[in-house]
Amino acid sequence: MIKIVDLHKSFGKQKVLDGVNLEIEEGKTTVIIGRSGGGKSVLLKHIIRLLKPDSGHVLVDGTDITKLNDKDLNEIRKKFGVLFQGAALFDSMTVGENVAFPLKEQTKMKDSEIRKIVADRLRAVGLTGIEEKMPSELSGGMRKRVGLARAIAMHPEIVLFDEPTTGLDPIMTEAIDNLIIDTQKNFNLTSIVISHDVESIFKVGHKIAMLHEGKIVEYGTPEEIRESRNPVLVQFLSGSTEGPIKII
Amino acid sequence: MNRASTAIDNLGRSVLRNVEEMGRILLLFISVLSWMIRPPLKLRLIFKQMEFVGVKSIFVVVLTGIFTGMVMALQGYHGFRMFSAESLVGSTVALGMTRELGPVLTSLMVTARAGSAMAAELGTMRVTEQIDALSVMAANPVKHLIVPRVIAGVLMVPVLTIVADFVGILGGYFVGVPVLGINSGIFVKNITRYVDLDDIYNGLIKAAIFGLILSLIGCYKGFNTSGGAEGVGKATTEAVVLASISILISDYFLTAIMF
Ligand SMILES: Nc1ncnc2c1ncn2[C@@H]1O[C@H](COP(=O)(O)OP(=O)(O)OP(=O)(O)O)[C@@H](O)[C@H]1O
Ligand SMILES: [Mg+2]
Numbered sequence: 001m002i003k004i005v006d007l008h009k010s011f012g013k014q015k016v017l018d019g020v021n022l023e024i025e026e027g028k029t030t031v032i033i034g035r036s037g038g039g040k041s042v043l044l045k046h047i048i049r050l051l052k053p054d055s056g057h058v059l060v061d062g063t064d065i066t067k068l069n070d071k072d073l074n075e076i077r078k079k080f081g082v083l084f085q086g087a088a089l090f091d092s093m094t095v096g097e098n099v100a101f102p103l104k105e106q107t108k109m110k111d112s113e114i115r116k117i118v119a120d121r122l123r124a125v126g127l128t129g130i131e132e133k134m135p136s137e138l139s140g141g142m143r144k145r146v147g148l149a150r151a152i153a154m155h156p157e158i159v160l161f162d163e164p165t166t167g168l169d170p171i172m173t174e175a176i177d178n179l180i181i182d183t184q185k186n187f188n189l190t191s192i193v194i195s196h197d198v199e200s201i202f203k204v205g206h207k208i209a210m211l212h213e214g215k216i217v218e219y220g221t222p223e224e225i226r227e228s229r230n231p232v233l234v235q236f237l238s239g240s241t242e243g244p245i246k247i248i
Numbered sequence: 249m250n251r252a253s254t255a256i257d258n259l260g261r262s263v264l265r266n267v268e269e270m271g272r273i274l275l276l277f278i279s280v281l282s283w284m285i286r287p288p289l290k291l292r293l294i295f296k297q298m299e300f301v302g303v304k305s306i307f308v309v310v311l312t313g314i315f316t317g318m319v320m321a322l323q324g325y326h327g328f329r330m331f332s333a334e335s336l337v338g339s340t341v342a343l344g345m346t347r348e349l350g351p352v353l354t355s356l357m358v359t360a361r362a363g364s365a366m367a368a369e370l371g372t373m374r375v376t377e378q379i380d381a382l383s384v385m386a387a388n389p390v391k392h393l394i395v396p397r398v399i400a401g402v403l404m405v406p407v408l409t410i411v412a413d414f415v416g417i418l419g420g421y422f423v424g425v426p427v428l429g430i431n432s433g434i435f436v437k438n439i440t441r442y443v444d445l446d447d448i449y450n451g452l453i454k455a456a457i458f459g460l461i462l463s464l465i466g467c468y469k470g471f472n473t474s475g476g477a478e479g480v481g482k483a484t485t486e487a488v489v490l491a492s493i494s495i496l497i498s499d500y501f502l503t504a505i506m507f
Binding site: 045048050070074075077078080082084085086088089090091101102105106 | 372373376377378380381382383384385386387388
């Protein structure tokens with residue numbers, strides 16, 4: 001279980017997180033929504049301590065990771081799989097080596113076993129047989145899916161997806177949503193999904209949290225969110241330019 | 249008075265910044281050392297870097313070495329002729345190459361070729377979140393990215409320096425003996441008479457230290473890149489400038505201690 005307590009983070013004068021409080025339920029999918037540039041990726045990076053907060057805490061299974069030393073932090077990180085917004089594939093390695101990387105680093109599996117898992121994960125994201133390609137030879141959407149395959153290669157306990165379906169066609173979006181739902185169910189994953197895609201949000205999420213002006217302004221089940229009268233949410237879900245979310 | 253105090257203020261700030269940066273590079277060095285002694289070493293990554301730093305730099309280093317030897321012979325000849333000491337041209341070239349120009353020019357060439365590439369590569373990995381991805385997969389970026397590069401720098405720059413020394417002396421010979429007409433036997437004899445093994449060793453120690461400097465600074469600048477493609481460009485330039493200056497300055501002090 002992940003608990004975020006009163007998290008504050010500024011870059012220079014710009015306040016990005018201004019007291020975020022959020023509990024991520026174990027074995028459930030929590031979707032975080034919010035405007036572009038609103039700090040969703042920054043929040044996600046705090047959960048694996050790629051960023052250190054100015055103040056506040058992040059508890060992973062009861063451990064405050066904001067204060068951990070490198071060694072203990074590494075142990076905690078082994079529970080996580082992460083899909084970065086830009087996929088962050090290693091461009092000096094082939095697709096196969098990318099997906100195999102967490103398995104090689106964190107397990108003592110034999111090469112033949114690893115190859116099998118890699119092939120399986122690539123099949124799951126609809127990219128059978130591209131092990132030998134380099135990331136630079138892939139389209140943006142393909143890179144995203146390879147990043148997804150890498151994030152779930154280990155079957156981690158917790159997976160963080162930063163916009164898993166952005167840039168994919170509607171069919172692929174549907175397929176990836178289903179993949180996220182299936183892996184979540186089959187392995188009882190705790191997952192956090194950042195998404196802008198209104199349809200995906202309601203389909204994938206057990207819980208939905210809205211981040212606005214550095215705070216979680218609304219949190220609830222898809223039904224609760226759909227019924228919410230909070231003007232921020234109403235505007236976000238309807239995609240209107242009128243309302244409390246300013247576009248400038 | 250305002251302008252003066254601002255100037256002093258700025259000077260103070262820039263001194264502080266530089267001292268702070270040196271401290272950070274030193275900390276990185278310590279962390280590299282501590283990862284170096286922790287097995288398993290990533291041999292495949294180390295060999296890949298050694299190939300990149302060493303094998304692929306041979307051509308430029310040979311070219312630099314041979315022409316430096318040639319021009320030293322040419323210049324030395326005109327100078328020594330005034331004292332009828334042309335026979336010393338060979339030993340001057342050999343001493344100059346092994347003690348100074350071999351290590352310094354080699355490491356400057358490697359800085360331009362490989363140090364800059366290290367900064368650019370790591371910088372790109374930083375801004376595209378690949379370094380974050382490494383840390384998240386519990387793979388230490390210092391161990392994976394910096395240790396192999398530093399090892400390659402420390403091992404390969406001395407090897408390249410041996411090549412540069414050798415072709416430099418060879419270049420001196422080709423200009424000195426056939427072109428300028430110095431007696432071949434005397435040319436060679438004076439080299440063996442005036443050049444000690446110590447000259448060569450000390451030159452190679454310098455080369456190893458320069459290799460450390462250029463790879464460490466290249467990695468440091470790349471590792472701490474921010475701000476997209478522009479940031480990568482900036483990191484690369486800064487790495488080359490800082491490494492070159494550091495090599496030249498440390499060369500003076502190393503020479504003062506060694507010879
Ligand atoms: N390393 C950083 N240094 C300085 N500012 C940063 C840094 N990372 C993020 N920011 C700033 O923090 C704000 C939030 O960024 P973030 O990437 O979290 O947005 P986001 O909600 O993920 O947006 P999007 O949906 O477009 O991905 C942005 O204004 C950005 O400029
Ligand atoms: Mg984002």
